[in-house]
Every structure is written in structure tokens, then in C-alpha cells.
Amino acid sequence: MRFRDKIARFMWGRYGIDGLYYGLFISYFVLIVVQRFIKVDFIKAIISLVALALLIFMFFRVFSRNIAARRKENEKFMRIWTRTKNFFVLQKNKIRDIKNFTYKKCPACKAALRLPRKKGKHNVVCPKCRNRFEVKNWF
Numbered sequence: 001m002r003f004r005d006k007i008a009r010f011m012w013g014r015y016g017i018d019g020l021y022y023g024l025f026i027s028y029f030v031l032i033v034v035q036r037f038i039k040v041d042f043i044k045a046i047i048s049l050v051a052l053a054l055l056i057f058m059f060f061r062v063f064s065r066n067i068a069a070r071r072k073e074n075e076k077f078m079r080i081w082t083r084t085k086n087f088f089v090l091q092k093n094k095i096r097d098i099k100n101f102t103y104k105k106c107p108a109c110k111a112a113l114r115l116p117r118k119k120g121k122h123n124v125v126c127p128k129c130r131n132r133f134e135v136k137n138w139f
């Protein structure tokens, strides 16, 4: 039997790689790099231990046969990751558009709305939930 076939046979019914795998992998790497710049031995040891735990968890998940549980973990992680990513994209867009647009949250559905930056009071209709509300721009 070829080596590749042996691996394929070993991985049969096991969970494998997903978004959380990459998240753990990157976190592990970041911790290893950060740990190198820390001078206090005690804190350095804790960070190394956490990094090792992440690595073990990462491999445990890849070879796990409990696919339903691993899928659930990944869904949770991806939800948090998407929310975090969207937050940073919004901050980036706010800076990019600072001259011409203002960003407001709809008080009803919490959607982020990009509005033209015009001084004064304006009536706004949320395109997502049709809620009407007033917006004040100071500059």
C-alpha cells in the first residue's frame, strides 16, 4: 500500500481541517512569537503552556471521530470570527469614508448605515427594516 493510501485510510471517518483549525494554528504561531519577547520567565512559561494546549487541541480535532461535536465547535468559532472581522472592516470603511459619509446604527435593527455627510438634522429610513429615525450631523 502506498503512503498516500495509508494516510487516506487512517483519516477515514476522522474530522480533518476546518476554519477553527486555521484559527488555532495562527493563534499558536502568534503566541510562540509573542513568548520570545517576554522577559519574565513565569509569564513566558504560561504562554508556552497555552500554545502547547492549542496545538494539542488542534491535532485532537483533526483526528477526532466525533464529527458532530467538532462541527458545532467550528460553527461557534466561525460566528465569532465573522463578527470580529466585520467589526474591523466597518472601522476601516469609516476611516476611508470620513470625508463624505457618516455611519449610524439603526436604533431598531442595529444595522450599520452609511449616510451622506450633510450638516444638520435628517430623516432616515432604514433600508433593512423600514424604521424611520432622525439623524443629527454636527459637521
Ligand SMILES: [Zn+2]
Binding pocket: 106, 107, 108, 109, 110, 111, 126, 127, 128, 129, 130, 131
Ligand atoms: Zn433598521
